[in-house]
Amino acid sequence: MEYRNGKIGVKGDPSKSMTTAEAGFMAFMGDNLPPGLEPGMDATRRFEPPNFVFPFGTHVCVVEVDAKTGQVEFVKYLAVDDCGRLLNPMIVEGQVHGGIAQGLSQAMFEEVVYDGDGQLLTGTLMDYAIPHAEQVPHYDLDHTVTATTVNPLGIKGVGEAGTIGSTPAVANAVMDALAPFGVVHIDMPLKPEKLWTAMHAKNGRAR
Amino acid sequence: MIPAAFDYVRASSVDDAIRLLGEHGDDAKLLAGGHSLIPMMKLRLAAPAMLIDITGIPQLDAIRVDGNRVTIGALTKHAALAASDALKKTAPALWDAANQLGDPQVRNRGTIGGASAHGDPSADYPAVLLALDATFTVVGKGGERKLRAGDFFREMFDTALGAGEVLTAIAFDAAPKSAYVKYHHPASHYAVVGAAAVLTLNGGSIATARVAIAGVGDSAFRAGGVESALAGVRGSDEAAVAAACAGTASGQDARSDTFASGAYRAAMADVFTARAVAQAASR
Numbered sequence: 001m002e003y004r005n006g007k008i009g010v011k012g013d014p015s016k017s018m019t020t021a022e023a024g025f026m027a028f029m030g031d032n033l034p035p036g037l038e039p040g041m042d043a044t045r046r047f048e049p050p051n052f053v054f055p056f057g058t059h060v061c062v063v064e065v066d067a068k069t070g071q072v073e074f075v076k077y078l079a080v081d082d083c084g085r086l087l088n089p090m091i092v093e094g095q096v097h098g099g100i101a102q103g104l105s106q107a108m109f110e111e112v113v114y115d116g117d118g119q120l121l122t123g124t125l126m127d128y129a130i131p132h133a134e135q136v137p138h139y140d141l142d143h144t145v146t147a148t149t150v151n152p153l154g155i156k157g158v159g160e161a162g163t164i165g166s167t168p169a170v171a172n173a174v175m176d177a178l179a180p181f182g183v184v185h186i187d188m189p190l191k192p193e194k195l196w197t198a199m200h201a202k203n204g205r206a207r
Numbered sequence: 208m209i210p211a212a213f214d215y216v217r218a219s220s221v222d223d224a225i226r227l228l229g230e231h232g233d234d235a236k237l238l239a240g241g242h243s244l245i246p247m248m249k250l251r252l253a254a255p256a257m258l259i260d261i262t263g264i265p266q267l268d269a270i271r272v273d274g275n276r277v278t279i280g281a282l283t284k285h286a287a288l289a290a291s292d293a294l295k296k297t298a299p300a301l302w303d304a305a306n307q308l309g310d311p312q313v314r315n316r317g318t319i320g321g322a323s324a325h326g327d328p329s330a331d332y333p334a335v336l337l338a339l340d341a342t343f344t345v346v347g348k349g350g351e352r353k354l355r356a357g358d359f360f361r362e363m364f365d366t367a368l369g370a371g372e373v374l375t376a377i378a379f380d381a382a383p384k385s386a387y388v389k390y391h392h393p394a395s396h397y398a399v400v401g402a403a404a405v406l407t408l409n410g411g412s413i414a415t416a417r418v419a420i421a422g423v424g425d426s427a428f429r430a431g432g433v434e435s436a437l438a439g440v441r442g443s444d445e446a447a448v449a450a451a452c453a454g455t456a457s458g459q460d461a462r463s464d465t466f467a468s469g470a471y472r473a474a475m476a477d478v479f480t481a482r483a484v485a486q487a488a489s490r
Contacts, residue, residue: 069478071390109393109394111465113465124250125394126394126395127394128394129392129393129466132310135393193466193468193471
């Protein structure tokens with residue numbers, strides 16, 4: 001067999017060929033195969049890169065904290081990531097969107113709470129907060145492209161870029177907003193009551 | 208997440224619903240939008256043996272403005288209230304609540320009568336209807352009763368609606384100077400605190416105020432002390448309004464949950480009441 005002009009053909013016989021789609025259809029339908037041959041057509045190859053890839057990026061978050069309530073409003077979110085060559089920019093953008101949402105959710109919302117008897121109190125999504133679309137900011141995204149040399153495509157991972165960048169960006173933005181109140185640390189998630197209590201405990205300036 | 212077994216029947220009229228309630232007694236529950244009842248059944252917090260579906264009963268879903276009086280059918284959906292220009296003009300506080308309630312799916316199924324009869328202390332309408340001093344029309348075997356909001360809402364998940372009765376309408380006087388502001392729970396989007404204010408103004412000063420709070424107590428409640436303190440205050444005077452709204456939840460045992468302590472809730476009740484009053488005064 002040989003591959004020629006986008007088709008699989010019999011070597012030496014230009015009249016005998018079919019497209020890969022036709023070959024795949026025959027293989028998977030399996031109703032016209034030689035005796036003893038199982039239907040299907042699969043192949044697995046593995047690639048061992050000579051080294052890790054190192055995606056990188058910078059995330060910047062701007063928030064406003066309401067001193068009267070401790071509620072946080074997102075003003076701006078910027079992220080520039082470098083995952084090497086973007087094979088499908090739309091999918092890359094989706095990965096970053098989802099990752100930022102997950103990371104800011106960790107910083108702001110998600111918390112597993114048990115009572116003193118070990119009973120889970122946040123057992124449904126009515127209690128355990130995961131942000132809706134309206135609770136996350138608009139994301140301004142950009143990319144630099146620094147192709148890696150350790151694989152032929154020049155690609156690097158992007159799945160975790162959003163989660164890694166957004167949790168500290170959001171938490172640090174909130175803590176920066178609280179700096180004038182002398183607040184230096186609050187454990188995540190940064191729930192409004194914690195922020196309100198911290199602002200009011202220090203010196204009453206929030207009142 | 209699978210409810211206990213139950214039977215289902217559709218009522219064709221209010222009288223038919225009352226007859227079915229009489230027939231099935233305590234085992235029966237009325238089903239309107241179902242967006243509170245069905246989740247409770249799925250969690251097995253409720254297990255009625257019979258659901259009497261009243262959504263097919265005609266003519267219970269109208270918003271009528273008759274002079275100064277606004278009457279809303281009990282089966283009026285949140286989405287219809289949220290989209291009503293007549294309601295926005297005559298009772299913007301109720302329009303605010305309908306627009307901030309749940310999500311589009313809930314607003315397109317849930318009804319004002321169902322949400323009110325459910326008596327959830329974190330629901331939005333009870334505070335607004337208390338502040339509007341609304342009148343509830345309930346119909347039972349013995350005929351019709353009219354209940355004021357203050358008598359209708361009793362305790363957590365408990366209203367004055369009798370076991371054999373159907374809530375058919377809610378009416379109130381137009382209150383163009385009114386507002387409802389809400390602190391959304393980040394997960395459930397129920398009210399951590401909801402504050403409703405209904406004002407009359409004399410020049411820029413508040414002549415009379417009715418203020419009610421959801422989310423904080425075992426039921427929505429009127430904040431009588433704040434209502435008195437607001438008299439004579441200029442609605443645009445932020446500091447004076449805030450001072451008058453201090454202690455909104457005094458006398459209440461403010462509820463605590465995984466999101467907010469009682470003390471924080473009580474403090475937020477003051478903040479959101481002041482915001483509701485300022486917004487109502489500016490309308």
